[in-house]
Every structure is written in C-alpha cells, then in structure tokens.
Amino acid sequence: MAPLPTHSAEPDDSPDAYVGLPADRAERLARERGWSTVRALPPGAIIxxxxxxxxxxxxxxxxxxxxxxKG
Structure with a gap:
C-alpha cells in the first residue's frame, strides 16, 4: 500500500482576524502568516x-x- 500523504500544518492564526480588512491587504497578510492557499470568493459563490x-x-x-x- 502507498503511504498516506502528510499535510503541512496550518498557521496558528484566527480567520476572524481578517474580517473587515480590504481584500488585497487580507490576502497579503494571510500569505505572510503562512497560509499556502488564499481564496477570495463573492457572496453566494458555489464552491x-x-x-x-x-x-x-x-x-x-x-x-x-x-x-x-479555514479549508
């Protein structure tokens, strides 16, 4: 059997810290804090x-x- 993939740890960071920030600033800050993927979505987006x-x-x-x- 193939080994299970290992996942990198998530940053110790609260998603609530980004609410209210301009989207471009929030994305930059999230990447600086270690988030590997940052996804900006419009309200009601189907994901x-x-x-x-x-x-x-x-x-x-x-x-x-x-x-x-997260996620």
Missing part, C-alpha cells in the same frame, strides 16, 4: 466543500472581507 489544509477562504463584499474560514 466545493472539501477541506484543504493550509487554505484560507474569504467572502469578499464591496472590496472587504466579510467572512473568513
């Missing part, structure tokens, strides 16, 4: 629900982060 370690999602309204969550 897959798989959990991806190291990914941070932003719901962006009017250029600012309205909601943020």
């Amino acid at each position: 897959t629900m798989e959990y991806l370690v190291g990914r941070l999602n932003f719901e962006v309204r009017n250029g600012s982060v309205a909601r943020s969550w």
Whole structure:
C-alpha cells in the first residue's frame, strides 16, 4: 500500500482576524502568516466543500472581507 500523504500544518492564526480588512491587504497578510492557499470568493459563490489544509477562504463584499474560514 502507498503511504498516506502528510499535510503541512496550518498557521496558528484566527480567520476572524481578517474580517473587515480590504481584500488585497487580507490576502497579503494571510500569505505572510503562512497560509499556502488564499481564496477570495463573492457572496453566494458555489464552491466545493472539501477541506484543504493550509487554505484560507474569504467572502469578499464591496472590496472587504466579510467572512473568513479555514479549508
């Protein structure tokens, strides 16, 4: 059997810290803090629900982060 893949650890960072920030600043800050993938989404976007370690999602309204969550 093939070995199971190992995942890198997520940054010790709260997604709530990005809410209210301008989207471009939030994305830059998240990458600086170690998030490997940062995804900005419009409100109501249809997305897959798989959990991806190291990914941070932003719901962006009017250029600012309205909601943020891991995975």
